[in-house]
Amino acid sequence: xxxxxxxxxxxxxxxxxxxxxxxxxxxxxxxxxxxxxxxxxxxxxxxxxxxxxxxxxxxxxxxxxxxxxxxxxxxxxxxxxxxxxxxxxxxxxxxxxxxxxxxxxxxxxxxxxxxxxxxxxxxxxxxxxxxxxxxxxxxxxxxxxxxxxxxxxxxxxxxxxxxxxxxxxxxxxxxxxxxxxxxxxxxxxxxxxxxxxxxxxxxxxxxxxxxxxxxxxxxxxxxxxxxxxxxxxxxxxxxxxxxxxxxxxxxxxxxxx
Amino acid sequence: xxxxxxxxxxxxxxxxxxxxxxxxxxxxxxxxxxxxxxxxxxxxxxxxxxxxxxxxxxxxxxxxxxxxxxxxxxxxxxxxxxxxxxxxxxxxxxxxxxxxxxxxxxxxxxxxxxxxxxxxxxxxxxxxxxxxxxxxxxxxxxxxxxxxxxxxxxxxxxxxxxxxxxxxxxxxxxxxxxxxxxxxxxxxxxxxxxxxxxxxxxxxxxxxxxxxxxxxxxxxxxxxxxxxxxxxxxxxxxxxxxxxxxxxxxxxxxxxxxxxxxxxxxxxxxxxxxxxxxxxxxxxxxxxxxxxxx
Ligand SMILES: Nc1ncnc2c1ncn2[C@@H]1O[C@H](COP(=O)(O)OP(=O)(O)OP(=O)(O)O)[C@@H](O)[C@H]1O
Ligand SMILES: [Mg+2]
Numbered sequence: 053x054x055x056x057x058x059x060x061x062x063x064x065x066x067x068x069x070x071x072x073x074x075x076x077x078x079x080x081x082x083x084x085x086x087x088x089x090x091x092x093x094x095x096x097x098x099x100x101x102x103x104x105x106x107x108x109x110x111x112x113x114x115x116x117x118x119x120x121x122x123x124x125x126x127x128x129x130x131x132x133x134x135x136x137x138x139x140x141x142x143x144x145x146x147x148x149x150x151x152x153x154x155x156x157x158x159x160x161x162x163x164x165x166x167x168x169x170x171x172x173x174x175x176x177x178x179x180x181x182x183x184x185x186x187x188x189x190x191x192x193x194x195x196x197x198x199x200x201x202x203x204x205x206x207x208x209x210x211x212x213x214x215x216x217x218x219x220x221x222x223x224x225x226x227x228x229x230x231x232x233x234x235x236x237x238x239x240x241x242x243x244x245x246x247x248x249x250x251x252x253x254x255x256x257x258x259x260x261x262x263x264x265x266x267x268x269x270x271x272x273x274x275x276x277x278x279x280x281x282x283x284x285x286x287x288x289x290x291x292x293x294x295x296x297x298x299x300x301x302x303x304x305x306x307x308x309x
Numbered sequence: 310x311x312x313x314x315x316x317x318x319x320x321x322x323x324x325x326x327x328x329x330x331x332x333x334x335x336x337x338x339x340x341x342x343x344x345x346x347x348x349x350x351x352x353x354x355x356x357x358x359x360x361x362x363x364x365x366x367x368x369x370x371x372x373x374x375x376x377x378x379x380x381x382x383x384x385x386x387x388x389x390x391x392x393x394x395x396x397x398x399x400x401x402x403x404x405x406x407x408x409x410x411x412x413x414x415x416x417x418x419x420x421x422x423x424x425x426x427x428x429x430x431x432x433x434x435x436x437x438x439x440x441x442x443x444x445x446x447x448x449x450x451x452x453x454x455x456x457x458x459x460x461x462x463x464x465x466x467x468x469x470x471x472x473x474x475x476x477x478x479x480x481x482x483x484x485x486x487x488x489x490x491x492x493x494x495x496x497x498x499x500x501x502x503x504x505x506x507x508x509x510x511x512x513x514x515x516x517x518x519x520x521x522x523x524x525x526x527x528x529x530x531x532x533x534x535x536x537x538x539x540x541x542x543x544x545x546x547x548x549x550x551x552x553x554x555x556x557x558x559x560x561x562x563x564x565x566x567x568x569x570x571x572x573x574x575x576x577x578x579x580x581x582x583x584x585x586x587x588x589x590x591x592x593x594x595x596x597x598x599x600x601x602x603x
Contacts, residue, residue: 139491169485
């Protein structure tokens with residue numbers, strides 16, 4: 053059986069017949085999707101359709117919810133993620149949340165957090181990582197003189213960038229972003245989208261968004277979910293111009309959701 | 310937006326002031342009482358307090374001399390009780406808040422802890438006699454009293470520490486886990502430091518209560534009079550609250566002992582306020598260090 057969500061590029065990350073349950077409620081139903089390497093894949097769909105649940109399964113964050121169970125397979129570079137150490141998995145598959153959850157620590161300590169957890173303690177090495185990560189998210193010029201400042205004093209956009217930098221600091225391969233712009237103003241949103249376009253040269257990016265314009269603007273591939281099922285998957289231009297399923301078309305033309 | 314008619318608006322404004330008064334008056338009454346009590350104690354006690362008073366044992370049937378053994382005894386049992394209850398209490402709280410599955414058993418344990426915090430201290434006193442004095446053969450001693458007090462503190466410390474831990478947003482933990490931290494690392498780096506002021510407050514409240522309790526030590530080790538300071542934790546001791554109780558009600562020359570009783574009360578109050586002050590300063594320091602708490 054060929055998965056619904058398949059395209060002709062090599063898949064970095066893929067699911068096969070993935071189902072996720074909360075107790076007896078099935079939030080994700082038999083989803084097969086392939087996320088191509090070095091591209092941005094958007095997941096869209098109405099509220100409650102299981103986007104976050106799908107995303108959080110990919111780095112096993114969903115396990116933290118009591119009663120959450122999973123069936124099916126998730127493959128990273130063709131290897132079942134349950135054969136990897138979960139800490140190693142989360143290092144390779146990073147995640148950014150809807151609300152910028154910077155820690156109430158200094159900018160430096162926020163970014164150094166991940167590397168420290170993974171055993172890097174030399175100040176010089178950490179300084180290098182912090183500089184590289186901040187440059188990657190275009191925060192270095194703004195913050196290079198304020199590395200000791202508490203991160204909570206930053207603007208919303210700076211904090212979300214900082215969270216992305218914190219994720220990049222552990223050198224992940226896949227970036228998962230769950231509505232990363234929903235707490236940001238429109239200008240900041242465009243800035244983050246620019247950033248994502250630059251990052252996709254090196255990273256495989258999966259972004260969940262409520263905002264269809266955002267999906268259209270930023271992504272190369274799009275998956276549309278409804279009531280736990282992946283209804284349609286394809287290149288973004290195909291999904292937005294020639295959707296195959298009436299439900300997709302309804303959603304995209306704004307008739308529900 | 311259309312606004313309310315002027316008279317309705319005025320009425321609303323008036324009512325909100327009335328509600329404010331309703332809420333403010335009890336606070337003011339309470340503060341007046343406390344202020345009066347403190348003032349009364351200090352007015353009667355302060356001229357008794359001297360260097361002599363806090364560095365000498367009682368003399369002449371406790372109508373003269375000082376209260377050194379009581380101060381030392383109180384600090385000693387308090388210390389023993391905290392050494393016992395802080396580690397157990399904090400670890401139990403971490404387990405309940407972070408690790409325990411959310412099932413019936415956990416909920417039962419949680420409500421049992423809440424109920425234990427409300428049990429009268431005399432009950433702990435009797436339990437201490439049965440368990441520590443008789444059961445473990447500690448006899449009447451600092452250790453038996455300290456452990457009894459520690460037992461009494463334990464539910465307090467667990468409950469307040471658990472609340473402090475639960476008040477830390479889940480996003481702090483998620484953020485750490487998402488870069489590959491273990492659960493314990495997430496708790497140690499991203500939960501405990503921020504819950505610390507809350508935990509400390511709980512501990513200091515427990516400490517203040519411990520210093521003032523009479524019932525749990527009454528049958529477990531406190532004594533009416535001893536000239537020497539407790540050298541080993543297996544000796545009996547004198548303590549401020551019991552000394553106060555004895556001077557105020559049990560002494561055969563009540564009027565002669567009265568000034569010393571006031572002095573003792575004032576010293577006890579000063580000790581408690583001192584620890585509260587330390588707690589306050591610590592919390593301020595920490596709160597400014599991580600702005601998140603403010
Ligand atoms: N912890 C949970 N326990 C039980 N059910 C849950 C839990 N979290 C989510 N659900 C349910 O699972 C379904 C999918 O939720 P999910 O958060 O994945 O949706 P979503 O597509 O991300 O929605 P939104 O766009 O609002 O973020 C919803 O019906 C939701 O009610
Ligand atoms: Mg969601």
